[in-house]
Amino acid sequence: MIGQFSVLFQVWGLVHFFRVFRVFRGFYSHNPELLRVHLFRVFRGRIAFRIPISGFITATLNSYVSELASRVAALSSYKGRERHLMAEPVILGIDIGGTKSAVLLGAANGEILYRLGEETRANERTPYEILDRLAEMAKEAVRTMGLSLSEVRGVGISCGGPLDSKTGVVYSPPNLPGWQAIPVKAHLEKALGIPVIVENDANATALAEWMFGAGRGANNVVFMTMGTGIGAGLILDGKLYRGTNDLAGELGHQTILINGPLCNCGKRGCLEALASGPSIARLARESMMYGRHKRVLALAGGKPDDITARHVVEAAQEGDPFAIQILDEAGTYMGVGIANVIQTLNPERVILGTIAVHAGELIMEPIRRAVREYAWERAWKVCKILPAELGDRAQDLAAIALVLQ
Ligand SMILES: [Zn+2]
Numbered sequence: 001m002i003g004q005f006s007v008l009f010q011v012w013g014l015v016h017f018f019r020v021f022r023v024f025r026g027f028y029s030h031n032p033e034l035l036r037v038h039l040f041r042v043f044r045g046r047i048a049f050r051i052p053i054s055g056f057i058t059a060t061l062n063s064y065v066s067e068l069a070s071r072v073a074a075l076s077s078y079k080g081r082e083r084h085l086m087a088e089p090v091i092l093g094i095d096i097g098g099t100k101s102a103v104l105l106g107a108a109n110g111e112i113l114y115r116l117g118e119e120t121r122a123n124e125r126t127p128y129e130i131l132d133r134l135a136e137m138a139k140e141a142v143r144t145m146g147l148s149l150s151e152v153r154g155v156g157i158s159c160g161g162p163l164d165s166k167t168g169v170v171y172s173p174p175n176l177p178g179w180q181a182i183p184v185k186a187h188l189e190k191a192l193g194i195p196v197i198v199e200n201d202a203n204a205t206a207l208a209e210w211m212f213g214a215g216r217g218a219n220n221v222v223f224m225t226m227g228t229g230i231g232a233g234l235i236l237d238g239k240l241y242r243g244t245n246d247l248a249g250e251l252g253h254q255t256i257l258i259n260g261p262l263c264n265c266g267k268r269g270c271l272e273a274l275a276s277g278p279s280i281a282r283l284a285r286e287s288m289m290y291g292r293h294k295r296v297l298a299l300a301g302g303k304p305d306d307i308t309a310r311h312v313v314e315a316a317q318e319g320d321p322f323a324i325q326i327l328d329e330a331g332t333y334m335g336v337g338i339a340n341v342i343q344t345l346n347p348e349r350v351i352l353g354t355i356a357v358h359a360g361e362l363i364m365e366p367i368r369r370a371v372r373e374y375a376w377e378r379a380w381k382v383c384k385i386l387p388a389e390l391g392d393r394a395q396d397l398a399a400i401a402l403v404l405q
Pocket of ligand 1: 252253263264265266267270272273
């Protein structure tokens with residue numbers, strides 16, 4: 001009898017919870033982290049054994065609670081180190097991407113203490129709505145960690161360029177349509193009341209790889225992405241070098257092949273038009289007339305228009321000679337571009353992201369070969385060419401590194 005009452009009572013409790021939850025649904029949909037915090041406060045580990053409701057609900061709530069438990073454990077371990085950390089700065093990082101954005105709190109050693117991410121939905125919301133939401137998330141992150149904004153040393157914002165790093169105004173990055181002359185720095189400084197640094201993502205990632213990744217310990221580091229485009233960031237004499245008006249490091253738009261293929265920037269024969277992801281896919285499509293493309297085409301589901309650099313890398317990793325040759329060609333162009341950079345800047349390290357990380361030696365070998373051929377020996381002998389190390393953590397650490405530089 002008592003057992004039946006207990007079951008009934010708990011069923012009532014759960015129904016009541018969902019009734020209350022419905023009322024607050026709008027609120028929680030904007031504050032998913034708070035929902036978890038409140039759920040945890042209400043249930044605290046009672047769920048697994050006591051609620052004989054359907055397995056689905058139990059499992060869902062359990063996953064909420066276990067995630068929370070790890071979050072709370074992180075928080076208490078953070079609190080335990082509070083005295084130690086007080087001597088070190090706590091930094092807010094904001095990564096604004098075309099698809100996803102994230103707010104995080106980090107320590108000076110690169111440890112991410114807290115992270116809150118969500119979809120940017122740039123075509124549904126105005127830039128100011130997105131910035132206001134990010135400010136709200138930042139306040140929530142600080143509050144959840146038991147801190148106040150005055151204890152945060154600064155905010156680093158990594159965002160697609162073009163932008164003016166001095167004024168913190170963003171000028172229509174290709175991945176953020178409608179962000180025409182948006183004063184990101186001024187808007188967020190007003191909302192948060194702490195200093196904000198806005199930097200393009202290639203420069204910010206260069207700082208992160210230099211502080212926490214493959215560039216550690218070096219004084220002159222060139223970081224180059226090899227993805228949809230070829231962006232770069234320069235650390236010279238231990239400092240980020242931006243140039244006169246933030247255009248230093250546009251290494252993807254150095255001319256490699258006079259009258260070569262058309263680049264996104266409007267010029268012909270840029271490095272980006274020869275060795276970026278879309279260029280590797282284009283090289284594969286153009287070479288199809290020789291009929292040696294079977295494996296790459298099969299990986300793209302038989303549709304030439306669907307071929308991406310990923311399919312070429314995958315086929316090359318399986319040993320497909322056609323795909324290996326495409327990567328060799330793109331790697332050679334990349335190596336010529338890097339040889340020019342080595343001749344100009346005499347760096348200690350050149351760190352390559354994205355495709356270089358995925359394809360490994362299949363592209364690093366032709367790159368190094370071309371560098372040895374086109375740069376002076378005394379310059380390339382002191383320069384290590386390495387794949388990036390930070391992987392998925394790069395974007396988060398990029399925002400943190402901005403404040404630490
Ligand atoms: Zn170009």
